[in-house]
Amino acid sequence: MSDAALPAAVPARKRLGLSDEALARIVCGLAILAVWEGAMRLWAPPFIARPSGIAVAFWPTITSAAFLEAAGATLGAMAQGLAIAVVAGTVIGLAIGRSWIADRALHYYVNGLFAMPMVAILPLLTLWFGYTSGARLATVVFASIFAIIINVSDGARSVPREYIEVSRAYRASGFSRLMEVVLPASVPYLLAGLRLAAGRALIGAVVAEFFAALNGLGYFILFNTRTFKHNEAFVAVLCLACFGVAVELMMNGATRRYLPWYRREDRGA
């Protein structure tokens, strides 16, 4: 009989349009904010970032010229670097995936460089490119390209043999096979690589800004932290987190929109 009483509790939440999951997430988030706020008020000096301070600083910060300029610089470098990494990484990845020679020649270097933290070569990059936005761009490309290469080469290697056979049976040229069969079959892998690369690109850009004192969100955070404007610094940190989520959402949207066939091949089987 206690079961009968249960449904009565549900409609209150349902009216708000909240599922159990969303409710749990919100409650947990609020609890973290409350603990954070309370702890800061009790023990920390007033300039340390806290939820109420961030809330107040949020709007003035993201509309300030300094912030917008910094965000533009970081995102611009990230977009530019990713574009270079996608084009070059796809070409190299296809070569590794489809050519025995390219695979043998590059396999270990690519895997080694992918595993190596790009922060390690940042001092070298600043020597080669100077303390300029060129060094940041190089860091972004370096941070992201190997994830693309590895994923695309995996994709190109695992094109179902049947597709290759179809294209040969219909007398496609090698170039057409690459562009029309191998490349589209590798696109899902490219997207998986891009997802990974986008995160690494953002880290690369921010770290390069820390290291080379270039105008950007990384430097914005550094500068505001050192001038005791922790709330403002934290707004920029939140924005970086939001970019990560935005990239994820864009990828999912693009997959649904442009690759409707992907991951549905075995549906109904």
Added chain:
Amino acid sequence: MSMAMDQRAPAHETAKAPQGERAPARIRARGLGKRYGALQVFRDIDFEVGEREIVAIVGPSGCGKTTLLRCINGLIPLDAGEIVANGERVTQPIAGMAMVFQHFGLFPWKTVTANVAYGLRMAGATRAEIAEKVPYFINLVGLAGFEHAYPYQMSGGMQQRCGLARALAIEPNVLLMDEPFAAVDAQTREILQFELLRIWSERPTAMVFVTHSIEEAVLMGHRVMVLKGRPSSIFEMVDIDLPFPRNRSTLLHPRFAKLREHVWRCVMDEAQAAERELHV
């Protein structure tokens, strides 16, 4: 349908050779042999396929039916013998041949229209030709209304109709069928068999039809090639003297039952022997 196509149909009708006629041959195969390392798959295979003849190939699984078909298409090299098709020695895929694949071989990122157009585009057809032929062949295989569907949105039977349309669209004079209906359910399979016979009688070509279904082989073929042995070779070339056009009533023909029984014995002797060996 275009005028050109309307006019071509009666031409086939008048030129229709008497059934079972084998010359001029579209495909001539002499002394074919294929090895994978130490494993000899088949050897000493000789046969011809007429311009408007269907040769069905049956044999126990693993006898190299599909390998033989791929050799005919030029997808894999032979180790012995030679195949001449359309007067050209086959060492790689040649013009005028089209393969229908067991698992359809459709590109999942292309719609029905784009998949059907693929062979034509690779054969260098112009935009105008593609725009004219693709809808015609989509219609011929009964896929009208699904032009913009992706393979994942269609049943196996519909996907194979699409695979068939892609092959027919290049208007080949040799059609190679690699167990085309093995991956669809039994009812769909029957429907597609009769559809294929209907389409073939509208546009007769040379056809090599690989199947593991004895009934299907007898239904489709002018002749049935029984492959057997290790390495396999032609055990018997069975003439199927059933009248064309073939349709559902062919299955009720007393001669059909006799021929099916005959081919069954050819194939099964060895299969049964193998079974017995396993149970020793």
